[in-house]
Amino acid sequence: MSSSPLFAPELAELAQAHLLRQRREVSPLLPPADLLPDQEHVRGTTYLINGQSRLSFGSNDYLGLSQHPALILAAQQAAARYGVGATASPSVCGHSPSHEALELELAAMVGLPRAVSFVSGYMANVGVIPALVGRGDAVFSDALNHACLIDxxxxxxxxxxxxxxxxxxxxxxALQASTARRKLVLTDAVFSMDGNIADIPALLALCERHDAWLMVDDAHGFGVLGEHGEGTLAHWGIAGRGGIQPGWQGRLHRLIYMATLGKAAGVAGAFVAGEPTLVDWLVQRARTYMFATAAPAMLTEAVRAGLRVIQEEGGRREHLAQLRHRLRTGLKLQPAWRLLPSETAIQPLIIGSNADALAVMDHLDRQGLWVPAIRPPTVPSGTARLRISLSAAHTLEHVDALCKALSEAV
Incomplete structure (x- = not known):
């Protein structure tokens, strides 16, 4: 056994390949307490990163709800009523009236019969998939799926x-050739590092043809896509706040829909929605639901407040679309760079090498802008990128500042 400190050679190799990840101390730089309602856009854009003020384009707070006063108030009131912990798993005594109400509201919002909540998206996916399939079954996974689907x-x-x-x-x-007892297709709805949207209708058609199930991870579409923020199913006209749309009734028994509540919804957690028997089965067999302490009710109440904002304040999504247009029309790219096509808040700028992506990130940091460089294994080798993440809390002037700083990066 090597006498070197534990994992020292491996860490040195990561550093040599420009793949060493660094944590930073990040806290929101909050505006004054007397903030006026029409100034709410300044919340959630500026952070103290390692003690330095930075305009951030790195978070998944797509609608700017993490600092929304209504969500903060809901959490405070729930903490006073329920306390700050759920105390047990949902099947013991962790399922409060708040959890029950949230699950009903989530199912109604996405237009599916039932929903069950999880403490995080990662916990949902690593619990749900083994509850659906096992030895003798087959899983078909898109090459760019998120790590939690893969795991x-x-x-x-x-x-x-x-x-x-x-x-x-x-x-x-692949589906045609499979002789597995059960077949499960896995896909991100919005791919987290590319920003493109999966063709859910076509995938459902293939699953119908080959007697398979489709599990959709809508972490980055829920709250952003759809007329009322219902997510990718509404984007494709499949289901939404009005329920299952004509032509799709009786066809969604093959669908397992998952979305997270820590991105556009601004809080934390996740949920899975679908047929009543699916939800009943997950309550019985998803180990990350059965054996994990439930999310505190202070968080579920904050999510409920967030759902109301998502559905009632459509101007946030309209503003997000304006920001996306401003970025895509105002950005002057270096010859080797490539901005991937995306209709979402995720705007990936391909730089190429790990070292170059880090250099551009450092240049922006010196200009007071925080845009994270994403490198392998998160993305394929040779496609290191800046993952520009837009938020409704940004202003057009914020995007102009980013475009100017990028145009000056060599």
Whole structure:
């Protein structure tokens, strides 16, 4: 055994490859207490990062709700009523009236019959997938799926086939060739590092043809897409606040829908929605639901307040679309750079090498801007990028400042 300190050589290799991850101390730089309602956009954009003020384009707070006064007040009031901990798993005594109300409201918002809440999106996926499939079954996973879908598939012990990103023909052929007892297709709805939207109708059609299930992870679409922020199903006209849309009734028994509550919803947690028997089965068999302490009711009440803001304040999504247009029309790219097409708040700027991506990130940091460089293994080798994340809390002037700083980066 090596006499070197534990993992020292491996850490040195990561540093040499410009792959060493660094944590930073980050806290929001809050505006004055007498903030006027029409000034709320300054919340959630500026942070103290390692003690330095930075305008951030790095968070998933797409609607700027993490600092919204209504959500903060809801959490404070719930803490006074319920306390700050759930004290046990949902099946023991952790399922409060707040949890029950939230699940009903989430199901109604996405237009599906039932929903069950989890403490996080990662916990949802690594618990749900093994509850659905196991040995003798087959999982078909898009090559760019998030790590929690990948890990859930591995934990299931089913046969896992990785399908080229967005390749419906390859998926069709793989499903056709499979003789597995159960078949489960996994996909992000909005791909977290590319910002593109999966073709959910086409995927559901393939699942119907080959007697498979489809599990959709809508972490980055829920709250952002759809007329009322219902998510990617509403974006495709499948289901939403008005329920399941004509032509889709009786066809969604193959769908397992998951979305997170720590991004556009501004708080924390996740939920899975679908047929009543699906939800009943997950309550009985999803180990990360059965054996994990439930989320505190102070968080579920904050989420409930966030759902009301998402559905009632459509101007936040309209402003987000204006920001996206401003960025895409105002950005002057270096010859080797590439801005990926995206209709979402995620705007990936491909730089190329790990070192170059870090250098551009450092340049922006010196200009008072925080935009994280994303490197392998999160993204494929040679595609290191800046993941520009827009928020409704940003202003057009914020985006102009980012465009100017990027145009000056060499």
């Amino acid at each position: 859930g598939a591995r934990l299931s012990r089913a046969d896992v086939q990785v399908v080229p990103h967005g390749d419906l023909a390859a998926l069709d052929a």
